[in-house]
Every structure is written in C-alpha cells, then in structure tokens.
Amino acid sequence: MNQSYWQKTTRKRTEKVLNKDITTDIVIIGGGLAGVSLAYQLKDSPYRIIVLEKDAMGSHTTGHTTAKLTTLHGLLYQKITKNYDIHQAYLYYRSNDKALKEIQNIIKRESISCDYQENSSYIYTDDPQYVKDIEEQKKILESLRVEVVEDNQHLASIGLKNQAIFHPLKYLFALIQSCQKSGVLFFEYSQVTHIERKNKLFTLSVNHHKVKCQYLIHATRYPFIKKGIYFMKLFQQREYVDYKETQKGKDSYLCIDQTCSYRPLMNDDLLMIDRDAKDWYAQDSIPLRGIPYIGRIHQYQQEFIIYGFQKWGMTLSQVAARLIADLILERDNPYEELYSCHYFSIASAKQYTQKIINNVTRGYWSQRFHTRSIQSLDVKEGAIVKVDGHLTAVYKDGQEKLHYFSPYCPHLKCLVHFDKKSQTWVCPCHQSVYDAYGQLIEGPSIFSLHKRKN
Ligand SMILES: Cc1cc2nc3c(=O)[nH]c(=O)nc-3n(C[C@H](O)[C@H](O)[C@H](O)COP(=O)(O)OP(=O)(O)OC[C@H]3O[C@@H](n4cnc5c(N)ncnc54)[C@H](O)[C@@H]3O)c2cc1C
Numbered sequence: 001m002n003q004s005y006w007q008k009t010t011r012k013r014t015e016k017v018l019n020k021d022i023t024t025d026i027v028i029i030g031g032g033l034a035g036v037s038l039a040y041q042l043k044d045s046p047y048r049i050i051v052l053e054k055d056a057m058g059s060h061t062t063g064h065t066t067a068k069l070t071t072l073h074g075l076l077y078q079k080i081t082k083n084y085d086i087h088q089a090y091l092y093y094r095s096n097d098k099a100l101k102e103i104q105n106i107i108k109r110e111s112i113s114c115d116y117q118e119n120s121s122y123i124y125t126d127d128p129q130y131v132k133d134i135e136e137q138k139k140i141l142e143s144l145r146v147e148v149v150e151d152n153q154h155l156a157s158i159g160l161k162n163q164a165i166f167h168p169l170k171y172l173f174a175l176i177q178s179c180q181k182s183g184v185l186f187f188e189y190s191q192v193t194h195i196e197r198k199n200k201l202f203t204l205s206v207n208h209h210k211v212k213c214q215y216l217i218h219a220t221r222y223p224f225i226k227k228g229i230y231f232m233k234l235f236q237q238r239e240y241v242d243y244k245e246t247q248k249g250k251d252s253y254l255c256i257d258q259t260c261s262y263r264p265l266m267n268d269d270l271l272m273i274d275r276d277a278k279d280w281y282a283q284d285s286i287p288l289r290g291i292p293y294i295g296r297i298h299q300y301q302q303e304f305i306i307y308g309f310q311k312w313g314m315t316l317s318q319v320a321a322r323l324i325a326d327l328i329l330e331r332d333n334p335y336e337e338l339y340s341c342h343y344f345s346i347a348s349a350k351q352y353t354q355k356i357i358n359n360v361t362r363g364y365w366s367q368r369f370h371t372r373s374i375q376s377l378d379v380k381e382g383a384i385v386k387v388d389g390h391l392t393a394v395y396k397d398g399q400e401k402l403h404y405f406s407p408y409c410p411h412l413k414c415l416v417h418f419d420k421k422s423q424t425w426v427c428p429c430h431q432s433v434y435d436a437y438g439q440l441i442e443g444p445s446i447f448s449l450h451k452r453k454n
Contacts, residue, residue, distance in 0.1 A: 028219055060221065
C-alpha cells in the first residue's frame with residue numbers, strides 16, 4: 001500500500017514497541033528525518049533520549065519524498081524577500097547551505113552508503129508568463145552572492161551547482177544505528193495520544209503506558225496537539241510521485257509553473273512529480289507565514305516544535321536538528337529568530353486565504369449537499385451517503401462488500417471525502433488521511449473513523 005521506491009529498496013529496520021512506563025530526559029515525537037536528525041545531533045549530550053514513532057521509522061513523508069538535497073527551494077527566496085526582506089532570505093539561504101554541508105560531513109564521517117551523488121539542481125519554466133519570476137529570483141540570489149548557472153534547454157532556468165541527491169531511508173536508518181550506539185532508544189508503533197504538562201515535567205500517554213520527560217520535541221511534520229493552534233497556521237499539501245524508466249541526465253529539475261519535478265536515481269531511471277503521477281503519494285505541511293516553525297512553543301518552556309518544511313525538508317531537517325539541539329544545550333544559533341514560532345506574516349498568509357476558506361467551507365458545509373446513493377457506488381469507491389437520515393461514509397470494496405463509518409473526522413468534526421486514486425478518505429479542513437476502511441494514516445487526527453453498523 002503506497003509503497004515508495006525507497007521502501008522497496010531498503011531492508012526494513014524493526015524497533016521495539018513501547019510496552020512499559022519510562023522516565024527519561026528528552027522525548028522526540030516523530031521518527032521521520034526531522035526527529036531522527038535531532039536525535040543524532042543530541043546523541044552525545046549528557047541527556048537520555050527516546051524517539052517515539054506512531055508507525056514504522058521513516059514510513060511517512062520521509063519515506064515518500066524525492067530527496068533532492070538542495071538549497072534551491074523553488075521560488076522561496078523571491079517570496080521571502082517580498083513578504084519579509086532580503087536579510088531574512090539571506091539567513092534562510094545560509095542556514096540551508098550550512099545544513100547541506102553538515103549532511104555531507106555526516107555521510108563522510110559515518111561512512112554512510114546512501115546513494116549520495118552530487119549534481120546541479122534547477123528550477124525552470126517554458127511559459128513566458130513565469131520568466132520574470134525566474135529572473136527576479138536570479139537577481140536575489142546574485143545579490144546574496146550565490147553563484148547561479150543556467151541551462152539552455154528551457155525558456156528560463158536557474159540552477160545551483162554542488163547540490164546532491166541521496167536515498168533518504170538508507171541515510172535515516174544509518175543515523176538511527178549510530179544513535180543507538182550512543183544509547184538513544186527508538187520505539188515504533190508507539191503513538192503519543194495525550195500530553196500532560198505539570199511542574200516543568202511532561203507525561204505522555206503511549207500504548208497505555210506513561211512516558212515522563214523534561215524536554216519534549218514535536219517532530220511530527222504537522223501538529224496533532226491543539227496547543228498554539230498551529231493546525232490553523234499550516235495546511236498539508238499532497239503530491240504524487242512516479243518511478244520512470246527514462247533517462248534525463250544527472251541533474252534535478254523543478255518546473256515552477258506546473259509542478260513537474262524530476263530527479264535521477266543511481267540506476268539512471270528517475271522519479272517524477274506531476275499531476276498524472278500515481279505510484280505513491282505523500283503530504284508535507286505548508287506554513288501560512290512562508291517560513292517553517294522551528295523553536296519553542298512558548299518562551300521559557302522546554303517544549304519545541306518542528307513544522308512546515310513546505311516540501312524542502314531534506315536540508316531543513318538538519319537546520320531544525322541543529323537549531324533545537326542548540327536551544328536545549330543553551331548554545332547560540334544565528335537562525336533562532338528567523339525560524340522562531342513567535343511571529344506571523346499576514347502578507348505571506350494572504351496568498352492562501354482563499355484556499356483555506358474553500359477547505360473549511362467544504363469540510364463543514366458544502367459536502368453535506370453532495371451525498372450519493374449506495375446504488376451509484378462503483379467497486380473500490382467511497383462516498384457520503386444518507387443512511388436512515390444520517391450522513392454516513394460508505395466504501396464498496398473489491399468484493400462489493402459495503403463498509404460503513406462516521407463521516408466526521410475525529411480531529412474537529414469536518415466531513416471527510418473519498419479520493420479514488422489513493423483509495424483514502426481525506427479531511428478537507430486539516431488533511432487527516434484514513435484508508436478505505438477508515439484506519440488512520442495521517443494526522444492531525446489521532447483516531448480512526450468510527451465504524452458504523454449498516
Ligand atoms: C512528494 C514530495 C516530494 C518531496 N521532495 C523533496 C525534495 O526533493 N527535497 C526536499 O528537501 N524535500 C522534499 N520533500 C519534503 C520532505 O520530504 C519533508 O519535508 C520531510 O520528509 C518531512 O520530514 P518530517 O520528519 O518532518 O516528517 P515525516 O517523515 O512525516 O515524519 C513525521 C513522523 O511523525 C510521526 N507522528 C505523527 N504523529 C505522531 C504521534 N502522535 N506519535 C508518534 N509519532 C507521530 C509520523 O508517523 C511520521 O513518521 C518532499 C515532500 C513531498 C510530499
């Protein structure tokens with residue numbers, strides 16, 4: 001189900017499931033690249049550390065990414081300069097450039113075989129109306145003294161040399177192994193469902209056990225907690241990826257006008273993101289303010305968040321790992337202010353206002369009026385149906401058996417809808433995802449859809 005190329009080409013690791021009460025110093029929630037990179041950054045500190053993952057390590061967005069290691073993050077430099085200023089764009093570039101070099105050093109130091117290969121990374125367009133965006137971004141990068149190259153295959157393009165590609169799961173699993181040698185504990189299928197905060201101590205509920213700690217980090221990509229209402233300051237966006245037996249050279253390309261992005265693989269085939277792709281899908285969280293939230297939830301508290309990589313989490317995971325480790329170990333970090341969670345940008349959020357309004361309207365209102373009849377359902381299709389006057393989510397499986405659920409997302413009671421391509425129920429409001437049988441795949445919800453009798 002939704003298996004990526006990375007998952008098919010790595011030997012799966014198996015970690016323990018948490019089955020007892022534990023007291024420790026630091027808990028990291030989330031076993032994706034952000035959480036594991038942070039554990040690696042802290043592994044030699046005096047603190048005892050555990051990582052809790054609700055499914056398998058790296059099985060969510062990190063296991064379904066395209067894994068370009070680059071500081072050329074689409075048109076972000078142009079957007080940050082427009083909504084903030086050139087200095088913030090400079091800090092953003094510096095932090096990611098440093099992270100890229102740190103990842104290269106880790107791979108060397110730990111001798112990690114992760115199909116690492118240097119290449120150039122490009123953004124491009126063949127549509128005249130987007131040429132000015134490329135030109136603007138070029139000017140900004142040049143003013144930051146970043147060396148920019150062009151290719152001659154497209155109407156407009158810019159690229160950066162000395163970028164890279166790698167195998168994210170081989171890298172992730174090697175980090176886990178190195179952390180374990182230093183005593184870090186990893187638990188899989190160990191979902192955090194509740195957090196109690198008392199006297200500077202956190203008590204987490206996990207698999208009917210209690211985990212106590214002094215420092216707590218949320219590396220869950222998108223919040224399952226309501227504290228700080230970050231679920232209203234972010235949304236999740238889905239992309240589909242295809243494996244293609246096609247050769248297009250050694251470099252990585254992102255088209256800025258139609259989300260057609262591709263990167264080569266070690267065997268010279270490639271991964272492609274475009275609208276018609278269907279091999280696998282993944283979601284990443286987009287911060288309305290345009291810059292990820294990496295830092296303390298509240299000043300002076302020992303609780304930290306890492307959210308909003310907006311599809312650039314390979315280098316940003318390392319930025320976050322370094323920054324949160326510095327905050328915990330009370331070291332200065334030049335990027336603390338840039339990523340701090342204590343500001344918002346209305347200017348940046350404006351570009352998403354209509355989208356958010358549409359999502360919420362769909363979830364709380366318009367879906368109610370788009371009910372179907374059970375007879376109209378095809379096999380392997382789901383829809384909202386009225387059963388005895390009650391809205392009900394119904395799925396017809398391959399054997400034409402009907403499965404009935406509550407259509408209300410347990411997170412905030414929006415009405416889910418069925419996505420036939422991925423065979424999932426999706427909440428339009430905050431993008432929780434459930435499989436066709438109502439089992440939770442992606443949060444913010446922490447519960448599955450409630451089963452109903454027919
Ligand atoms: C299609 C696609 C292509 C991309 N390509 C690139 C690229 O080329 N380059 C790039 O830089 N970035 C890319 N990205 C972005 C990048 O992959 C992500 O930003 C990054 O993988 C996110 O890592 P993460 O650790 O934050 O999230 P995840 O890998 O999703 O990890 C979060 C983990 O938290 C766990 N979790 C959640 N709630 C709980 C809970 N209550 N208890 C315990 N565990 C919990 C989840 O199960 C999950 O495993 C891409 C993203 C997508 C969607």
